[in-house]
Amino acid sequence: MARKKIALVGAGQIGGTMALVAAQKNLGDVVLIDIPMTQGMPKGKALDIMEGRSVINSSVDLQGSTDYAALKGADVVIVTAGFPRMPGMSRDDLLEKNCGVIKTVAEAIKEHAPDAFVIVITNPLDAMVYNMQKQSGLPANKVIGMAGVLDSARLACFVADELGVSVEDVKALVLGGHGDTMVSIYESVSVGGIPLPQLMTKEKFAELAKRTAGAGGEIVNLLGRGSAFYSPATSAIHMAEAYLLDKKNVFSCAAKLNGEYGVKGLYCGVPVVVGANGVEKIIEVKLTADEKAAFDKSVEACQKNADWVDAHT
Numbered sequence: 001m002a003r004k005k006i007a008l009v010g011a012g013q014i015g016g017t018m019a020l021v022a023a024q025k026n027l028g029d030v031v032l033i034d035i036p037m038t039q040g041m042p043k044g045k046a047l048d049i050m051e052g053r054s055v056i057n058s059s060v061d062l063q064g065s066t067d068y069a070a071l072k073g074a075d076v077v078i079v080t081a082g083f084p085r086m087p088g089m090s091r092d093d094l095l096e097k098n099c100g101v102i103k104t105v106a107e108a109i110k111e112h113a114p115d116a117f118v119i120v121i122t123n124p125l126d127a128m129v130y131n132m133q134k135q136s137g138l139p140a141n142k143v144i145g146m147a148g149v150l151d152s153a154r155l156a157c158f159v160a161d162e163l164g165v166s167v168e169d170v171k172a173l174v175l176g177g178h179g180d181t182m183v184s185i186y187e188s189v190s191v192g193g194i195p196l197p198q199l200m201t202k203e204k205f206a207e208l209a210k211r212t213a214g215a216g217g218e219i220v221n222l223l224g225r226g227s228a229f230y231s232p233a234t235s236a237i238h239m240a241e242a243y244l245l246d247k248k249n250v251f252s253c254a255a256k257l258n259g260e261y262g263v264k265g266l267y268c269g270v271p272v273v274v275g276a277n278g279v280e281k282i283i284e285v286k287l288t289a290d291e292k293a294a295f296d297k298s299v300e301a302c303q304k305n306a307d308w309v310d311a312h313t
Protein backbone atom coordinates (compact mmCIF):
# COMPACT_ATOMS: atom_id res chain seq x y z
CA MET A 1 0.00 0.00 0.00
CA ALA A 2 1.36 3.42 -0.95
CA ARG A 3 2.35 5.67 1.90
CA LYS A 4 -0.06 8.48 2.77
CA LYS A 5 0.88 12.04 1.87
CA ILE A 6 0.54 14.98 4.26
CA ALA A 7 0.87 18.47 2.84
CA LEU A 8 1.62 21.29 5.26
CA VAL A 9 0.80 24.70 3.78
CA GLY A 10 2.77 27.19 5.85
CA ALA A 11 6.18 25.97 6.93
CA GLY A 12 6.65 28.34 9.85
CA GLN A 13 6.63 27.54 13.57
CA ILE A 14 3.63 25.19 13.54
CA GLY A 15 4.32 23.80 10.06
CA GLY A 16 7.91 22.82 10.91
CA THR A 17 6.86 21.24 14.21
CA MET A 18 4.07 19.26 12.52
CA ALA A 19 6.55 17.93 9.97
CA LEU A 20 8.77 16.62 12.76
CA VAL A 21 5.88 15.07 14.71
CA ALA A 22 4.40 13.45 11.58
CA ALA A 23 7.84 11.98 10.77
CA GLN A 24 8.30 10.71 14.35
CA LYS A 25 4.95 8.93 14.06
CA ASN A 26 5.73 7.58 10.54
CA LEU A 27 2.31 8.92 9.59
CA GLY A 28 3.13 9.45 5.92
CA ASP A 29 5.34 11.35 3.51
CA VAL A 30 5.38 15.07 4.18
CA VAL A 31 5.61 18.09 1.92
CA LEU A 32 6.16 21.52 3.45
CA ILE A 33 4.88 24.35 1.26
CA ASP A 34 5.49 28.03 1.82
CA ILE A 35 5.47 31.18 -0.29
CA PRO A 36 8.18 31.92 -2.91
CA MET A 37 9.64 34.76 -0.81
CA THR A 38 10.70 32.18 1.81
CA GLN A 39 13.09 30.72 -0.82
CA GLY A 40 14.90 27.68 0.60
CA MET A 41 13.15 27.65 3.99
CA PRO A 42 10.60 24.83 3.42
CA LYS A 43 13.27 22.74 1.65
CA GLY A 44 15.73 23.44 4.47
CA LYS A 45 13.28 22.32 7.17
CA ALA A 46 12.40 19.16 5.23
CA LEU A 47 16.08 18.31 4.70
CA ASP A 48 16.90 18.98 8.36
CA ILE A 49 14.29 16.43 9.50
CA MET A 50 15.28 13.97 6.71
CA GLU A 51 18.85 13.93 7.96
CA GLY A 52 17.80 12.94 11.49
CA ARG A 53 15.43 10.10 10.57
CA SER A 54 17.76 7.26 11.53
CA VAL A 55 17.74 8.59 15.10
CA ILE A 56 13.94 8.71 15.32
CA ASN A 57 13.39 5.41 13.44
CA SER A 58 11.46 7.09 10.68
CA SER A 59 11.48 6.19 7.00
CA VAL A 60 9.04 8.73 5.60
CA ASP A 61 10.09 11.15 2.88
CA LEU A 62 10.06 14.90 3.47
CA GLN A 63 10.17 17.56 0.76
CA GLY A 64 9.93 21.33 0.73
CA SER A 65 8.43 23.49 -1.99
CA THR A 66 7.31 26.99 -2.84
CA ASP A 67 4.92 25.68 -5.50
CA TYR A 68 1.32 24.76 -4.66
CA ALA A 69 1.50 22.03 -7.33
CA ALA A 70 3.32 20.02 -4.63
CA LEU A 71 -0.13 19.56 -3.03
CA LYS A 72 -0.92 16.98 -5.71
CA GLY A 73 -1.84 13.58 -4.27
CA ALA A 74 -2.11 14.83 -0.68
CA ASP A 75 -4.43 12.80 1.56
CA VAL A 76 -4.36 15.46 4.27
CA VAL A 77 -3.61 19.17 3.95
CA ILE A 78 -2.94 21.16 7.11
CA VAL A 79 -3.00 24.92 6.68
CA THR A 80 -1.09 27.36 8.86
CA ALA A 81 -0.40 29.84 6.07
CA GLY A 82 -0.82 33.40 7.25
CA PHE A 83 0.19 35.64 10.11
CA PRO A 84 0.25 34.98 13.86
CA ARG A 85 -0.68 37.70 16.34
CA MET A 86 1.77 39.73 18.41
CA PRO A 87 1.34 40.99 21.99
CA GLY A 88 -1.49 43.54 22.20
CA MET A 89 -3.40 42.03 19.27
CA SER A 90 -6.54 39.88 19.34
CA ARG A 91 -6.96 36.95 16.94
CA ASP A 92 -9.70 38.95 15.18
CA ASP A 93 -7.10 41.60 14.27
CA LEU A 94 -5.76 38.98 11.80
CA LEU A 95 -9.10 38.65 9.98
CA GLU A 96 -8.37 40.94 7.06
CA LYS A 97 -4.74 39.88 6.48
CA ASN A 98 -5.34 36.14 6.71
CA CYS A 99 -8.61 36.11 4.75
CA GLY A 100 -6.76 36.73 1.46
CA VAL A 101 -4.08 34.15 2.30
CA ILE A 102 -6.71 31.47 2.92
CA LYS A 103 -8.49 32.34 -0.33
CA THR A 104 -5.25 31.76 -2.28
CA VAL A 105 -4.55 28.48 -0.48
CA ALA A 106 -8.17 27.30 -0.88
CA GLU A 107 -8.00 27.84 -4.64
CA ALA A 108 -4.73 25.87 -4.77
CA ILE A 109 -6.25 22.98 -2.78
CA LYS A 110 -9.29 22.97 -5.06
CA GLU A 111 -6.99 22.74 -8.08
CA HIS A 112 -4.38 20.26 -6.83
CA ALA A 113 -5.88 18.22 -3.97
CA PRO A 114 -9.69 18.35 -4.14
CA ASP A 115 -10.06 14.94 -2.42
CA ALA A 116 -7.92 15.81 0.59
CA PHE A 117 -9.03 16.12 4.21
CA VAL A 118 -8.25 19.74 5.12
CA ILE A 119 -7.42 20.96 8.61
CA VAL A 120 -7.20 24.73 9.01
CA ILE A 121 -5.20 26.26 11.86
CA THR A 122 -4.79 29.88 10.70
CA ASN A 123 -6.52 32.50 12.90
CA PRO A 124 -9.10 33.75 13.50
CA LEU A 125 -9.82 30.05 13.31
CA ASP A 126 -13.58 29.73 12.93
CA ALA A 127 -13.74 32.41 10.23
CA MET A 128 -10.72 31.04 8.37
CA VAL A 129 -12.08 27.49 8.19
CA TYR A 130 -15.44 28.93 7.07
CA ASN A 131 -13.55 30.87 4.39
CA MET A 132 -11.55 27.77 3.36
CA GLN A 133 -14.66 25.66 2.83
CA LYS A 134 -16.44 28.46 1.01
CA GLN A 135 -13.55 29.25 -1.35
CA SER A 136 -12.46 25.65 -2.01
CA GLY A 137 -15.97 24.25 -2.44
CA LEU A 138 -14.82 21.02 -0.76
CA PRO A 139 -17.52 19.13 1.16
CA ALA A 140 -17.98 20.31 4.75
CA ASN A 141 -17.14 16.87 6.20
CA LYS A 142 -13.66 17.19 4.63
CA VAL A 143 -12.83 20.68 5.97
CA ILE A 144 -12.36 21.28 9.70
CA GLY A 145 -10.57 23.67 12.00
CA MET A 146 -8.12 22.87 14.77
CA ALA A 147 -8.86 24.61 18.07
CA GLY A 148 -11.00 22.45 20.37
CA VAL A 149 -8.33 19.75 20.71
CA LEU A 150 -5.86 22.41 21.84
CA ASP A 151 -8.27 24.32 24.09
CA SER A 152 -9.45 21.04 25.70
CA ALA A 153 -5.83 19.93 26.23
CA ARG A 154 -5.04 23.24 27.91
CA LEU A 155 -8.02 22.86 30.24
CA ALA A 156 -6.95 19.27 31.02
CA CYS A 157 -3.46 20.55 31.86
CA PHE A 158 -4.79 23.19 34.28
CA VAL A 159 -7.20 20.71 35.94
CA ALA A 160 -4.42 18.13 36.41
CA ASP A 161 -2.09 20.75 37.90
CA GLU A 162 -4.78 21.95 40.29
CA LEU A 163 -5.63 18.42 41.48
CA GLY A 164 -2.02 17.19 41.52
CA VAL A 165 -2.85 14.22 39.23
CA SER A 166 -1.46 12.98 35.93
CA VAL A 167 -2.76 14.92 32.96
CA GLU A 168 -2.90 11.58 31.12
CA ASP A 169 -5.98 10.74 33.18
CA VAL A 170 -7.84 14.00 32.55
CA LYS A 171 -10.29 14.35 29.66
CA ALA A 172 -11.80 17.78 29.03
CA LEU A 173 -14.15 19.45 26.57
CA VAL A 174 -14.13 23.04 25.31
CA LEU A 175 -16.78 24.19 22.84
CA GLY A 176 -17.59 27.32 20.84
CA GLY A 177 -15.40 29.68 18.91
CA HIS A 178 -11.63 29.81 19.35
CA GLY A 179 -11.61 33.16 21.15
CA ASP A 180 -12.44 34.82 24.45
CA THR A 181 -15.97 33.37 24.28
CA MET A 182 -14.96 29.67 24.23
CA VAL A 183 -16.95 27.53 26.68
CA SER A 184 -15.37 24.97 29.05
CA ILE A 185 -17.85 22.28 30.08
CA TYR A 186 -17.65 21.45 33.82
CA GLU A 187 -19.60 18.20 33.78
CA SER A 188 -17.75 16.89 30.73
CA VAL A 189 -14.38 16.81 32.47
CA SER A 190 -13.39 13.45 33.92
CA VAL A 191 -10.39 12.40 35.98
CA GLY A 192 -9.61 8.70 35.78
CA GLY A 193 -13.29 8.16 34.94
CA ILE A 194 -14.50 10.25 37.92
CA PRO A 195 -16.72 13.24 37.00
CA LEU A 196 -14.94 16.50 37.88
CA PRO A 197 -17.83 17.91 39.98
CA GLN A 198 -16.96 15.21 42.56
CA LEU A 199 -13.41 16.57 42.80
CA MET A 200 -13.52 20.32 42.20
CA THR A 201 -15.93 23.17 42.96
CA LYS A 202 -17.64 25.06 40.16
CA GLU A 203 -15.95 28.24 41.39
CA LYS A 204 -12.44 26.76 41.08
CA PHE A 205 -13.37 25.33 37.68
CA ALA A 206 -14.51 28.79 36.53
CA GLU A 207 -11.00 30.12 37.31
CA LEU A 208 -9.41 27.39 35.20
CA ALA A 209 -11.92 27.96 32.39
CA LYS A 210 -10.99 31.65 32.40
CA ARG A 211 -7.30 30.80 32.15
CA THR A 212 -8.10 28.42 29.27
CA ALA A 213 -9.93 31.16 27.35
CA GLY A 214 -6.88 33.40 27.74
CA ALA A 215 -4.25 30.66 27.30
CA GLY A 216 -3.29 31.60 23.74
CA GLY A 217 -2.76 35.22 24.80
CA GLU A 218 -0.74 34.12 27.85
CA ILE A 219 1.73 32.39 25.52
CA VAL A 220 1.75 35.29 23.03
CA ASN A 221 2.77 37.62 25.87
CA LEU A 222 5.47 35.24 27.13
CA LEU A 223 6.97 34.63 23.67
CA GLY A 224 6.94 38.31 22.78
CA ARG A 225 6.87 37.40 19.10
CA GLY A 226 4.43 34.96 17.50
CA SER A 227 2.16 32.47 19.22
CA ALA A 228 2.00 28.91 20.58
CA PHE A 229 3.24 26.26 18.19
CA TYR A 230 4.23 23.00 19.91
CA SER A 231 0.80 22.10 21.31
CA PRO A 232 -1.08 23.42 18.24
CA ALA A 233 1.14 21.18 16.08
CA THR A 234 0.60 18.02 18.13
CA SER A 235 -3.15 18.76 18.28
CA ALA A 236 -3.43 19.02 14.49
CA ILE A 237 -1.41 15.84 13.92
CA HIS A 238 -3.74 14.04 16.35
CA MET A 239 -6.64 15.10 14.10
CA ALA A 240 -4.83 14.05 10.91
CA GLU A 241 -4.10 10.66 12.45
CA ALA A 242 -7.79 10.13 13.26
CA TYR A 243 -8.58 10.54 9.55
CA LEU A 244 -5.61 8.66 8.07
CA LEU A 245 -6.00 5.66 10.39
CA ASP A 246 -9.83 5.75 10.45
CA LYS A 247 -9.67 5.91 14.25
CA LYS A 248 -13.16 7.34 14.92
CA ASN A 249 -11.64 9.65 17.54
CA VAL A 250 -14.00 11.97 19.38
CA PHE A 251 -12.78 15.50 19.91
CA SER A 252 -13.88 19.08 19.69
CA CYS A 253 -13.04 20.98 16.51
CA ALA A 254 -14.52 23.67 14.30
CA ALA A 255 -17.07 21.85 12.14
CA LYS A 256 -19.79 23.18 9.88
CA LEU A 257 -23.10 22.97 11.69
CA ASN A 258 -26.20 21.96 9.79
CA GLY A 259 -28.92 22.55 12.37
CA GLU A 260 -27.05 20.98 15.30
CA TYR A 261 -27.11 23.23 18.39
CA GLY A 262 -29.73 25.28 16.53
CA VAL A 263 -27.08 26.65 14.12
CA LYS A 264 -26.93 26.26 10.34
CA GLY A 265 -24.19 27.01 7.83
CA LEU A 266 -21.62 28.21 10.35
CA TYR A 267 -18.31 26.77 11.62
CA CYS A 268 -17.99 26.57 15.39
CA GLY A 269 -16.28 24.29 17.93
CA VAL A 270 -18.31 21.15 18.71
CA PRO A 271 -17.51 17.49 19.48
CA VAL A 272 -17.20 15.32 16.38
CA VAL A 273 -16.27 11.78 15.38
CA VAL A 274 -13.44 11.74 12.82
CA GLY A 275 -12.60 8.69 10.70
CA ALA A 276 -11.89 7.82 7.08
CA ASN A 277 -14.94 9.81 5.94
CA GLY A 278 -13.76 12.96 7.66
CA VAL A 279 -16.34 14.35 10.07
CA GLU A 280 -18.58 11.29 10.42
CA LYS A 281 -20.81 12.69 13.13
CA ILE A 282 -21.42 15.88 15.10
CA ILE A 283 -22.33 15.11 18.69
CA GLU A 284 -24.83 17.31 20.52
CA VAL A 285 -23.85 17.51 24.19
CA LYS A 286 -26.48 18.33 26.78
CA LEU A 287 -25.66 21.79 28.11
CA THR A 288 -26.89 23.57 31.22
CA ALA A 289 -28.84 26.80 30.69
CA ASP A 290 -25.71 28.84 31.53
CA GLU A 291 -23.51 26.82 29.18
CA LYS A 292 -26.08 27.10 26.37
CA ALA A 293 -26.25 30.87 26.85
CA ALA A 294 -22.43 31.07 26.76
CA PHE A 295 -22.32 28.83 23.67
CA ASP A 296 -24.91 31.01 21.90
CA LYS A 297 -22.80 34.08 22.67
CA SER A 298 -19.78 32.33 21.18
CA VAL A 299 -21.79 31.41 18.07
CA GLU A 300 -22.65 35.11 17.71
CA ALA A 301 -18.93 35.96 17.71
CA CYS A 302 -18.29 33.32 15.02
CA GLN A 303 -21.23 34.61 12.98
CA LYS A 304 -19.91 38.18 13.12
CA ASN A 305 -16.57 37.10 11.63
CA ALA A 306 -18.21 34.81 9.05
CA ASP A 307 -20.39 37.77 7.99
CA TRP A 308 -17.20 39.81 7.55
CA VAL A 309 -15.77 37.06 5.34
CA ASP A 310 -18.96 36.96 3.27
CA ALA A 311 -18.91 40.72 2.83
CA HIS A 312 -15.28 40.76 1.69
CA THR A 313 -14.96 37.67 -0.56
Ligand SMILES: NC(=O)c1ccc[n+]([C@@H]2O[C@H](COP(=O)([O-])OP(=O)(O)OC[C@H]3O[C@@H](n4cnc5c(N)ncnc54)[C@H](O)[C@@H]3O)[C@@H](O)[C@H]2O)c1
Nearest residue numbers: 010012013014034035080081082083084121122123146232
Ligand atom coordinates in the same frame (compact mmCIF):
# COMPACT_ATOMS: atom_id res chain seq x y z
N1 LIG B 1 -6.12 27.36 15.66
C1 LIG B 1 -5.26 27.42 16.67
O1 LIG B 1 -5.51 26.88 17.75
C2 LIG B 1 -3.94 28.12 16.48
C3 LIG B 1 -2.88 27.91 17.37
C4 LIG B 1 -1.69 28.56 17.15
C5 LIG B 1 -1.53 29.40 16.04
N2 LIG B 1 -2.57 29.57 15.19
C6 LIG B 1 -2.45 30.38 13.98
O2 LIG B 1 -1.72 29.62 13.01
C7 LIG B 1 -1.11 30.52 12.08
C8 LIG B 1 0.35 30.13 11.88
O3 LIG B 1 1.08 30.25 13.07
P1 LIG B 1 2.67 30.03 13.06
O4 LIG B 1 3.12 30.25 14.45
O5 LIG B 1 3.03 28.78 12.37
O6 LIG B 1 3.10 31.28 12.16
P2 LIG B 1 4.44 31.46 11.31
O7 LIG B 1 4.53 32.91 10.95
O8 LIG B 1 5.60 30.86 12.00
O9 LIG B 1 4.16 30.60 9.98
C9 LIG B 1 3.23 30.98 9.03
C10 LIG B 1 3.84 30.69 7.67
O10 LIG B 1 2.84 30.90 6.67
C11 LIG B 1 3.56 31.31 5.51
N3 LIG B 1 2.63 31.87 4.53
C12 LIG B 1 2.09 33.11 4.49
N4 LIG B 1 1.30 33.23 3.41
C13 LIG B 1 1.34 32.04 2.76
C14 LIG B 1 0.74 31.54 1.58
N5 LIG B 1 -0.08 32.29 0.84
N6 LIG B 1 1.00 30.26 1.21
C15 LIG B 1 1.84 29.48 1.93
N7 LIG B 1 2.44 29.90 3.07
C16 LIG B 1 2.20 31.17 3.47
C17 LIG B 1 4.57 32.30 6.05
O11 LIG B 1 5.62 32.55 5.11
C18 LIG B 1 5.03 31.59 7.32
O12 LIG B 1 6.19 30.80 7.07
C19 LIG B 1 -1.35 31.92 12.65
O13 LIG B 1 -2.46 32.53 11.99
C20 LIG B 1 -1.69 31.67 14.11
O14 LIG B 1 -2.49 32.68 14.67
C21 LIG B 1 -3.78 28.96 15.40
Ligand SMILES: O=C(O)C[C@H](O)C(=O)O
Nearest residue numbers: 085091123216217227228
Ligand atom coordinates in the same frame (compact mmCIF):
# COMPACT_ATOMS: atom_id res chain seq x y z
O1 LIG C 1 -3.44 32.79 20.67
C1 LIG C 1 -3.07 32.79 19.49
O2 LIG C 1 -2.95 33.82 18.83
C2 LIG C 1 -2.66 31.49 18.84
C3 LIG C 1 -3.62 30.38 19.08
O3 LIG C 1 -4.93 30.71 18.70
C4 LIG C 1 -3.59 29.85 20.48
O4 LIG C 1 -4.64 29.68 21.09
O5 LIG C 1 -2.47 29.57 20.97
